[in-house]
Amino acid sequence: MLDPRGVTLQVARTVGGACPAAALSYPITVPVAVTVTRTDTGAVLASAKSLIFVAVK
Template identity: 65%
Template sequence: MKHRGNGRASATDAGFGLIEIVVSMFLLALLAVAFLPFLVQGITKSSVNSTLAAATQLVNREMEGARAQTTCSALTATTYSVPDARGVTLQVRRTVGPIDTVGASCPASLTSYPVTVPVGVTVARTDTGAVVSSAKTLIFVTAQ
């Protein structure tokens, strides 16, 4: 068994030195910092899409509820607030009749039936007031 006494590493010594490991960790840290904005943007978009999905479900539910009514008097305007899964409070507003006029939207004359009544549903965030989702339709009713 031979032993070298001069303290130098021979050509058969393999492995990484401390400098190589530090440089590779520094390069990995630079890559991680470069991808950080993409991660933040992805999380932000995910939360916005979550609120949008909740608002769209609320609009669909209100529209289906309005379509289920067969009489004009059963179609009523409603307003209520609901928190979504993230805790954002959404205000749901269903309007019946023309948006620009105030008053009854059902015809007073019974000979006017069947008729279509305009219905609109709007979902807005209560913290910012921004409309997240909305829809308008005509509901066919057969009686007052």
């Protein structure tokens, strides 16, 4: 992806785990991390970690 200046950025998303198949295992939280890096310098411009709440409906 390009930013407005034409610098190429790489976005990496990591999901730490998978949702279980058994409905009795819910609700759970799944960790997610996102990092944005400049491809020309390798500099990390932004990163975030969060937990996503997953419930059975």
